[in-house]
Amino acid sequence: MxxxxxxxxxxxxxxxxxxxxxxxxxxxxxxxxxxxxxxxxxxxxxxxxxxxxxxxxxxxxxxxxxxxxxxxxxxxxxxxxxxxxxxxxxPILTGPDAADGxxxxxxxxxxxxxxxxxxxxxxxxxxxxxxxxxxxxxxxxxxxxxxxxxxxxxxxxxxxxxxxxRPRFTADRARQRDVTERFFAATAGGDINTLMELLSPDVTLWTDGGGKVRQALKPVVGLETVARWFAALGTATYQGIEPGQMRAELTWINGGPGVVFHGPDRVVATLTFDFDPEGRISTIHNVANPDKLHAVADGTRHELS
Missing domain, CATH: 1.20.140 (Butyryl-CoA Dehydrogenase, subunit A; domain 3)
Structure with a gap:
């Protein structure tokens, strides 16, 4: 300003x-x-x-x-x-302090x-x-x-x-962080069995490419379909970026644990999660429209009240 x-x-x-x-x-x-x-x-x-x-x-x-x-x-x-x-x-970066409230x-x-x-x-x-x-x-x-x-x-x-x-459940922050970390590791290793343990039976993946990058135009629904989608990430070229060039990091997005995917010269996508009462991942939001990644790409962690 x-x-x-x-x-x-x-x-x-x-x-x-x-x-x-x-x-x-x-x-x-x-x-x-x-x-x-x-x-x-x-x-x-x-x-x-x-x-x-x-x-x-x-x-x-x-x-x-x-x-x-x-x-x-x-x-x-x-x-x-x-x-x-x-x-x-x-999406915006919020930092772990936002998770305290x-x-x-x-x-x-x-x-x-x-x-x-x-x-x-x-x-x-x-x-x-x-x-x-x-x-x-x-x-x-x-x-x-x-x-x-x-x-x-x-x-x-x-x-x-x-x-x-938007049913509200008691948020177990430690459980959410643990599940996100295990999901992150399973995705990186293509471990479909662990992914299926971590995902809710009716899990839904929403992807936003905005017509700028190729993404699913309708929600991807179901345990096995979503698990296979993420298990293949470590072997598939994404937005022209080879798997070996892609770097992913766990961070805090919109007050909860999330994942940011980096290419050699840009942020290419974010993942955020919603959880069911058992602590399994029920919804995944994947933002890949480059117009919506500036706030994450500039690295600013927003304070919120």
Whole structure:
């Protein structure tokens, strides 16, 4: 973000809430690049505003970011609906510290962000502000410029929708990390038997190439099919990269353990996982669209609130 070298009171106030603003924008939009743009636009609006009438900078900035994010989400809706293959959110590196807070981790998981894609822009903003950041209905009504009654209705619809599509289980972080590590080793070794132990019977693999790289255009479903897909990774050329040139690393993506695949000169894909009540992998999200890998490729670990 381009800002003056000398931090004045207005900049200090903005920086105090910058992590919050990015966290709100990213959850509403599902893309780090758009979230950064929204935060930058919020800075410009904040800089130009008459702040003598701003009693609560946090509420004021949240309102700006929420409305900018909803506006951008509406403008990209057609693009997402006509996307080639499944549209998945843009992954971000979060670091292991994000895993300390289960609520924070769950609210930025790829699985939840995928469900949030099915909400209207208003429902999504209301859900994020209420369920993730615990804003009151009155605060949200002011932020999204709707009546409190309309906000309550939107919150109810969004909550029911998310609960129906995103069952929540007690997160055993150590178990998830262990399963991811074993999956990583089994994939590298082509060990299909171990892969079948680690995957849920109805496991689903979603792949996002966006028409830029070759990926499955429909979800890959079923234990044996998905296991064979990953067992073959160590012997197959991927995006023109020979197996010997491919490097994979375990890291933290969207608050949970994930895998980043590197070619000689670029990041080529990420994997993130969702788990069933027994701790087996139930969903795998594979993002390979190069347009969605910039946030991972630049190595920035995002702080989230």
């Amino acid at each position: 381009t800002q003056p070298q000398q931090a004045g009171p207005d900049q200090l106030a903005f920086q105090q809430y910058r992590t919050l603003l990015f966290s709100v924008a990213y959850r509403i939009l599902g893309t780090a690049a758009d979230a950064e743009d929204v935060v930058q636009d919020a800075w410009l609006k904040w800089s130009a505003a008459d702040r003598s009438h701003v009693a609560d900078p946090k509420a004021y900035l949240t309102r700006i970011v929420s409305n900018l994010a909803m506006e951008r989400l509406r403008s990209t809706r057609h693009q997402r609906e006509t996307y080639v293959g499944p549209w998945l959110p843009e 289960v609520a924070t981790t769950d609210s930025v998981s790829m699985a939840l962000l995928v469900v949030l894609e099915t909400l209207s822009p208003l429902e999504r903003a209301v859900f994020v502000l209420k369920e993730v950041f615990a804003f009151s209905y009155a605060e949200i009504a002011e932020a999204v410029e709707r009546s409190e009654a309309a906000v309550r209705q939107a919150a109810h619809r969004a909550r029911e929708h998310v609960q129906a599509r």
